[in-house]
Amino acid sequence: MKVVPPKPFTFEGGNRAVLLLHAFTGNSADVRMLGRFLQKRGYTCHAPILKGHGVPPEELMEAKASDWWQDVEKAWQYLKNEGYDEIAVAGLSLGGLMTLKTAYMFDVKGIIPMCAPLTTSENKDRLYEGVLQYAKDFKQLEKKDEQQIEKEMEAFRKRPLDTLYSINETIEDVRGSLDMIYSPAFIVQAEKDQMVELESANLIHDEIASHDKTIKWYENSPHVITHGPEKDQLHEDIYQFLERLDWESDN
Template sequence: MKLLPPKPFYYEGGERAVLLLHSFTSNPNDMKKLGSYLQQNQYSCYAPTLSGHGLPAEDLLTYGPADWWQDALNGYQLLKGKGFEHIAVAGLSLGGVLSLKMGQELKVNGVVTLSVPMYKEAAVLKERIIYYAKRYKQLEGKDGKQIESEIAKLDHLPFDSLTDFEQLINQTRDQLSRITSPVHVLYGELDDPSYKTSAEKIFESVASDQKTIKGFANSKHLMTLGKDMNTVNQDILAFLNELNW
């Protein structure tokens, strides 16, 4: 069975725009509930598909942080092209790393990060890719023997993009003090403890006058689709509403 890659989405909602960036090995569906909620509250939202995402792992590995950063820039420019003068950015995991980088390098109204890693080794990212590959192949309807064979081949492919991803995280962490836009940092208390540590690092390091940090008791990594989803959405909206538009 051939799987169709998820498409980007644009929800027209009002004169305030939010760029939504999804997580590693996932797709814009991560952000659809949040985007729809923000649209209902007079925000326009765009969520790009980061290059290679929604494709087989073998294809995803041919892309890396330079491509994903360009995708984020293209999303920002798309919103600019639609006439939005003020743009906030909200990102989950990898999307949150890119959001912080945007806060360092572009004029953004505010930055929201969810489940963002500030400490992640390429070897751990490789485990994530292997897991993603197995799930994808199962959805394609492949049997266990074929999946095992293909995973063995995958293991011998170059994983340079993951080393580059680790470097992106490190570089972004080292330049957090460049961020002066308002920042709202969210993490799930049921997620790996490293994400709480990362959230605290972001909160402590950004130079923003307006910054907040919040943990959600019932949330794992995918905060935008978890048990706290509605509370998370309301929390993000409250932060956005306080920004100077």
């Protein structure tokens, strides 16, 4: 049985654009509900699929953070080519890390990093456990029998971990560049996050150079906060943040 791969999406809503970036081992479904919510309120939302995601997990372990950054650059350029001059960026987890990078690489209107990792001490172990679970879940979705899954998982465990190393390198690069971020920021952190150390949110808040920055903690939410029990409140909070930005298209 073939798993139908998720697709990128563009929801056209108005002159204001929001680039939405999904999590590691996630896909555009991570941010689809948020995209639809914002579209109904006049925002155009575009979400790419980062390389190696939504396809067999073996392909994920062949991708690196540099590939994902290229995908982000292409998605940014896509919006520019479509005529959107003002772009805000929101991202979950790895997407949150890439959101922070866009803030010092591009002229962004505002950023919303959600559950973004900023520490590497325990990160590789957590990432590896997450990848193994993702690989097993994907194979079960393909309706493979247990014997076949175990055989494939044994081979999967022998794969090099360059992908995970590249994430930690990016975390270090971004952390060293936080003082170059000046755009307005709404920092989102789930208190029941099982993947990212909660201290990351405070590090982002304290070390970015933005004058307009707020942090909000969601006490009942897990790591994938966009699908969590407080997602409706999250959607509204993101909308309110975007509404108070100084969009030139309104002037």
